[in-house]
Amino acid sequence: MPTLAVTLRDRLSTDELHQLKWLLGQFLALMAMWALFGLEMGSEPVLLLFTLLVAATLAFPRLPGRIPSLFWKAATPTLIAIIVVDFALHGVEFLKPMVRMILLLTLLRSLQYRKAREDLQLVLLCLFTLVVKGVLTVSLLFAFQMLLFTPAAMALLFLINLLETSRERMLIPEDWERFRWGRFLDRLAKGLDFRLIGFAAMLFIGLVSVSSLIFVLMPRFSMDQALPFLKMEGSGKVGFSDRIRFGDVNDLSFDDSRAMRVTVPNLNVVPVRPFWRMVVLDEYDNGVFEVSRSLMENTIPFKEGSSYPERHYDRSGNDPSNNWVYYLEGDISRYLPLIGTYDTIRFQKTKFWPFAETDVFMLEQVPSQLFGYQVSGMTPMDRFAATPSDRAELDSAEGPIPTPGFDEERLDYPLTTLAIPSSPKEQEYLHGLVNEIREGQQLPPAEFAQRAQTWLQQHYRYDTRHRPLMEDGSDPLLLWMRESDRGWCEHFAGSFTLLCRTAGIPARVVAGFAGAYWNDYEDYLIVNNSNAHAWVEIYLDGYWVRYDPTPPAGGGFLPGAALASSIGAISGWSAWVDSLRMVWYRRVVNFDQSDQMEMASGLKDYSLAAYEDLKRDISAAWTRFKVWLLSGWNREKTIEVLLWIAGVCFAIVALRYLWRMLREAAGRGGPWAGLMGGDPIRRQAGKLLIAFRPLWHQKREMAQPQGGSPESLSRWQEALEGLQRIRFGPAEDRPDHRAVFKEAKRLMRAGPEKV
């Protein structure tokens, strides 16, 4: 019969606390191993083995007891030897052998039953691992791991402290022989005081919120002063490429992983078809489009810095408050995607090349981790003004220029944008096509470009694969034009460029991304790797104008995704997870002064608006009430009001009655009692009794010396007995609890002095 009014908890024995401590340590070790997986140290199989070992000891804590003692004798010298050799061989990249050493030590510590000192060592090792991982990757996963690590480590330290006050003791294999997870968890659930856990949770939440607050309020200046993170050399990944090469690949397969995230002031400033320009490829030579050497050399020499004001020639209408923040994933490109012209670009301190001629921005090396940069005055552009010198040179240039041979002097930009293959046969083929497009007329450049685009789309289909072509030593792109009937954006952009050049129109290929997705959860744009695209800019009247000759069926590389080149919205679970990542980058990793200002002003606006709203709502409600009150009172209205009052009263009474029924049912035991957590009347009597007892003692002491007024003392006595009877007596012959509680409360309110 559940007459128990309070839940009583078992006490965990010292041995069980020791076991809990050890298991927490194993959990930390496992988490350290997990963290190391993200580091790409090149020893994943070993790491996997280690992780499985630790996981096995966590699942079967008996295992470490089975390790022969010989192992421990050999372990230390072996370990020292391994570490020394590792440092000797790989000492140059200091970080990797060090992480490996930490890994080995962590493994060693997690294969034994530890003393308190060794537990502390393990905590330190795991903390080091996590911090290294955090500094190197700055990933969202790190934040999550830290959130797991902190409470586990706090609990472990607490246990060490707790056990330290009792006798120091190390678990021996026999302690684990009878260990069963099920029983242990059961004991844990019974034995853990949930008040303690609640308190610890409060402490943890407090810790997290205080550190968040400190993080938010810490004085900052701007993004360029963010920490230059340590770099571990990662293996290169296949992704965006800064040259286009024809003839090698017949088949495309692209992943949907994120390439970039962009926060914009609002969705309206984003064009329907955003083209994220990254690199301009002006030179074509034997199947390869790339950046010409002259462009590389003639650009402003590279600088080291953290911001760059663009001195562009046509910048009218740039709104400087138009701040776009780009978060480019690691290992994508050294060229930064940009959507138009801008005032200033800010980034972490690094070496960079700005290309004024082509409006392209290049870093010294491909960032291996997420690279954030903030662009103010970002203005999306369909065309870019050519520099005056380029304009002069191009306006005076005549017709296509054959690409010079190996022994001849190379062409300089901007003349490279007029170069076509030098072999007479190929030139003849190209001129033939141009004449076919012109149909014998002399067309203005814009008209020609339009027709060439139509012609290409009539003769070639979009597909991510084309059949292998027989190489005959001729130009691979022209081979494709002759032999194939399908291809992807690179083919269309390349052949369109050559056709324009043959017709005497300067043209250059642009590589980057087209299209984006809108994430509603955090309001930002997402660009995937599958959005990678190539298009063309041709020179018309002093401007480089964008043309995208690829058929709409394939906006990017992705087949059939017409939406891919315009802005689609993504939603659902993956979008939500992605938005979390964005919050991490935007609000934590790259949190700077402007964000602080934004947050402060947002908070101010919000609270002001909320205050105004509240004021308005209250005054509106008051006005409505006044109107209602003053408007005519007739019989119906009165009856309605009375009915309402009666209804509310009835509802209150009914609820009270129901509550009492429930309580009394619980008092009689049965399923209700379990539902209500024991007998509620008994529980309430217990609570009252706790408050009543001290007052009763006080009253009795006061009554004693004076001989007391026995009448008033007996009232107290009766109340006490009533409460005790309800609390500890049998439920069957219980006095009317309402009367007893009422009397006890009345006495307590009055206090022992008065009554």
Added chain:
Amino acid sequence: MKQASKPIPAPRIKESLRKLKTNIARVIRGKDEVIEQVLTGLVAGGHILIEDLPGLGKTTLAYCLSRSLDCSFTRIQFTSDLLPSDVIGVSIYDEQMREFVFKKGPIFANIVLADEINRTTPKTQSALLEVMDRGKVSVDGQTFNVGPPFIVFATQNPVDYEGTFPLPESQMDRFIMRLQMGYPDYEHELEILSNRQSRQAYDSLDIEPVLNRQEVAEIQHFAPQVFIEDSILHYILRLVTATRTESEFQNGISTRGSLALKAAAQARALVDGRAFVVPEDVSTVLRPVFTHRLSLRRQTSDPLEERRAVESILTKLLDSVPLPE
């Protein structure tokens, strides 16, 4: 716990016991607390060990109780040459009946005062303790009942330990509680002194029976039926566990000790006129029930000092284990 079909007449029992108490208190002055504890032992049907210096009224107390109860009373003065048969009785050959006839010893009484129990040999002690435990005497294949009621008041002198046989702990366990009389306070002693009829034999004490044997049996019958709520049982167990984990004690309380605490708490509730146990009942009887069952890990030469140390630790335990809410 199922209630007996007949409800406990708690107010009536309280009234009877109150009469009994005032009756005894007329003779034993200023020892209300001890008298209440004795009544608790009586109600619980257990045996009581009184340990104190000579001349503090141990015997008088036992005698008053027996007289108030309209019960038979015997007194056995234990000495080192006392034999078990001196306690239990002896079979002697009856010439006329031509058979052995059992002559009942002094143990066949409702209230037995076993004076200075530690003076006698273990053999005699265990004979007494066996009767205490079973409430029966077996001699030559015949079984004789003692009581009911059957209560042994054993006394022990804690100071004079020369030539004694201290009771082993297992036998101490048979007593539900150990009491100490203590000196009376100034006023009460003055009252005793000013009494003109002070030098009196027990027999001439002016005391009338207030309860008969049936009434005592009835009260003892109701005692185990006193309602005890689960949280109180947990409270008892926590106190018991606390003695087991306390490092200063050699051993913790045995399960018989926990049962004794429960029985004593129930009896105490009945003495207070309640048909249910409250936590205060447990804490009031804890010290008399537990002190003689516990011994310190460190050896002390003085039993009084040991008793004080045990009591102070018990007080500490009582403070540390929270009352059921």
